[in-house]
Amino acid sequence: MSNDVQLVTRGPIGLVTLDRQKALNALSLDMIRAIRPQLEAWARAPEVKAVLIRGAGGKAFCAGGDVRAVAQAMSKPLPEGEEPLARTYFREEYALDHRIHHYEKPFIALVDGISMGGGLGLSIHGSHRVVTERLTFSMPETAIGLFPDVGGGWFLPRFPGQVGTYMALTGARGTAADAMWVGYGTHHVEHSRLDELVQALAAVDWSTGAPREVATRVLSSFSTDAGPAPLRAQQEAIDRCFAADRMEDILSALAAEGTAWAEETRATLARMSPTSLKVTLRQLRRCRSLPYTEVAALEYRLSQSVTAHPDFREGIRAVLVDKDQRPRWNPATLAGLRDEDVEAFFAPLPFGEWSP
Template sequence: MASEGIAAEAVGLEARRVGRAGRLMLRRPQALNALDLAMIRALHAQLRLWQDDPEIEIVILEGEGRAFCAGGDVRRVRAEVLAGDFEAAETFFAEEYALNAAIAHFPKPYLSLMHGACMGGGLGISVHGSDRIVTETAVFAMPETAIGFAPDVGASYFLPRLAGALGFYLGLTGARLTGADAVHAGLGTAFVPSERLAELGDALVRDGRAAIAHFSAPLPAYSLAPVLSAIDQSFSAESLPDILARLEAMDSDWARATLAELRRHSPSALCWSLTSLKAGARMDLDSALAAELRLAQRLMRLPEFAEGVRAMLVDKDRKPRWQPARLEDVDPRMIRDLFRP
């Protein structure tokens, strides 16, 4: 029974104390619970209150409607950039990444119950916690290269730590994983049928993390299993031209489809994203988030970000005009300058 209710629906978040659990609900369903600055601030403030509260033993995060969280509200960030309000855009990224770090360092179990879209910033508020329980409806992705950006929210840390070269494949292509595949890959921690997710939430309040074992279902087969060796062979290459060359040398439908996907993305974004992922593989999470913030502050000022968000999320014509349009024309000095201290 709820002993205390903290309504923050005006900022897209509801926080409730239920027994010894803190329950958080993202409540911006019309935007697939995409995170804006008000939601980020409300989440962070609530975690600060609960981390030192001896009566809160576990925190449970959910999303209202048909998605867990489709990412950060980059349409608003783009509008701020186009209006010349770089300070507001920088504040968004700085506070989002600070929230990601707070979740990673949260001293109590922090569980995400994930269904529908779990993308970009949605991974930032879940993957750094103790448990990610996913359903068959969940779809995981880091699609930043498609909008002229780079995998962030700590992705430069957690993607390279997936088995083999899987994280580089996911970070560069933006490939989507089903809920079961996300568990196989290591992004999810348990698989629960969607019809039992609400029941699990109530059981977690009563029994804590022990309840997960009673609701977990056997994992379906890993759909990526047949192409894992090809992923490792191609995406372990040192440079983007080498990755493309290895894919071109493979005579398979998967390789051809992967090549076609990569060629739809910003050539520049592919280059700086690969550089970021390789750097993050050598960093701890806090260092990776700091590096991502420096990079984000620079990328948001480039034409690729505004154009990518326009094509994919604003006009939705899916016809971005990348500058440059060819990988051969990407200036290596520009990529290096993005990563200067």
């Protein structure tokens, strides 16, 4: 059992509390291994009517997967007979997200504070996502030489227009209002009422309807208007500039836009890993018509090929370790990547594919 996650029942509610506060509740392998079997046990328990997941500490729901540990493990000799952490971590993280995606009972995420990367994986796949006015969410992977995994290829193309593509490539941050607009959030509840909401879910008579209907009824009684979504105000420009299937064409469209937003967006893209940008765009276009399980299998392939690329360790160094924010990407420009180089990241794995 991991000390970084609390797993308790409160009446008819199974309650998961991510409690790795110094790391903003980033999801470690030990946490994954604690949560998944408990979800299985609660799924079988007739007295448990719903599962809630939340973050401790007041700052973050979950700041993402523990990619720093994955990168550090890659720089050390692998003990004989031991599986690389990159292989183990992503396989088990994707299995947890897949379980949440298909969970039989209401799975309610209380998304308060920071939610990035793996935090979206733990929440967006559930049946209900409660967001508060303190939410900041993003998929910042292109800044660390990675790609928007944890089902990003499935949920980002389902955001309005090209907003998912824009967020994936730029790492743009969204608010609670944005979350409600794009479909990440299902209910907006004030932070100050979260404890009261948990108490209400524990006290409600779950025999009054189907479990998901009961959960929706309780959540709706607490839900308020999140207000206008800032991203929505930019949607027309986002759709114009991010509709192309080539990064070069997206940059050209931004240049033609001629606005301060477009120039700022171009500058942001210039700081990202060129490899990550091209792989991510290809991922989103390839996955937009695929069912979730096929997306997860494809993203597992990418998790292995992309983390093996030098940009991943360099991105982790620049952003999370040395924090100099000056990554030295290889190649340094989009022009250094051929189409066949990008396609190679999607090749079948020699050691076996992911399956649920």
